[in-house]
């Protein structure tokens with residue numbers, strides 16, 4: 001076991017690979033991890049590279065912002081532009097992006113967005129191999145088995161954004177597999193009136209946070225504040241949703257908790273290569289409305305139109321109270337703003353006094369925890 005913070009350590013979890021386990025009892029709202037990215041890349045298509053700074057990833061609103069004349073990426077200030085020149089925007093990165101944007105490369109302009117993002121990731125990863133070889137080696141040790149899709153993407157992308165000499169197709173495919181399973185999205189701020197949809201501004205690889213396994217009823221959730229003025233604005237912060245004892249695995253949900261059973265299973269298998277058998281899935285697997293899941297949800301994955309399950313009194317009635325233990329979770333820890341579906345965790349406790357203010361990790365809404373701490377009986381305690 002090796003500690004990644006004062007409160008969590010890496011441990012082997014049966015059937016899940018490595019995971020993070022609490023080394024002490026943890027309180028609701030407690031920060032268990034703050035982690036900085038080793039690599040960040042834009043989630044925007046190549047033709048739209050100027051709405052945020054490609055060094056600090058904050059929105060570019062300053063009059064002092066500048067655009068790289070070669071590859072068109074934007075920086076919010078000369079300070080960020082200079083800092084990037086020796087790290088994320090090295091001559092190699094600039095040349096590779098310029099090549100992709102070049103009008104002589106019509107294939108690149110018409111690349112589907114997922115291929116553009118893979119190209120952005122590979123350029124950032126090859127660059128990491130040069131600017132920080134030890135972090136690159138840790139990235140290579142991440143979970144991620146190469147699939148045929150990774151290999152064909154590696155072949156395709158190697159001609160569009162040639163890797164540094166001596167990089168093999170196998171290495172490129174392995175990198176794509178690591179990214180697929182381990183990247184976190186840094187989200188655009190929530191905007192009211194947009195159906196709760198938030199697009200991803202950038203993807204990041206985080207060494208410690210990549211150890212969090214998934215649970216469909218998580219006990220922790222992560223927050224990011226990318227436009228914050230404070231230093232380390234691209235850090236992700238993981239806070240406990242409720243109290244847990246020492247020795248408990250700390251899990252995140254890899255997507256909003258309101259997705260239905262079938263959608264969750266397909267998404268986890270397709271995107272993360274595993275079949276989930278968490279306590280919630282065990283219960284929902286027996287629900288009769290999952291009988292025809294395959295037929296009913298055939299299109300879901302391709303179109304990325306995830307089915308949503310909304311907790312309601314009806315659900316509890318249909319499935320019976322004892323068969324729907326997570327109704328409590330939805331009521332207390334799911335944001336009730338229209339179409340938000342974020343998860344609520346209390347603000348960090350001050351002086352060991354728990355906060356009664358819950359923060360949504362999607363829309364940022366703060367609300368008073370009306371239910372009260374004594375009502376947590378039956379949760380993961």
Ligand SMILES: C[S@@+](CC[C@H](N)C(=O)[O-])C[C@H]1O[C@@H](n2cnc3c(N)ncnc32)[C@H](O)[C@@H]1O
Nearest residue numbers: 015016017018143181210211212213214272274
């Ligand atoms: C971000 S990594 C988490 C850390 C990983 N277990 C490791 O050993 O490095 C994601 C991968 O962990 C595994 N995983 C995560 N949650 C799991 C779960 N609930 N059941 C089984 N495997 C899980 C899957 O292989 C998934 O693709």
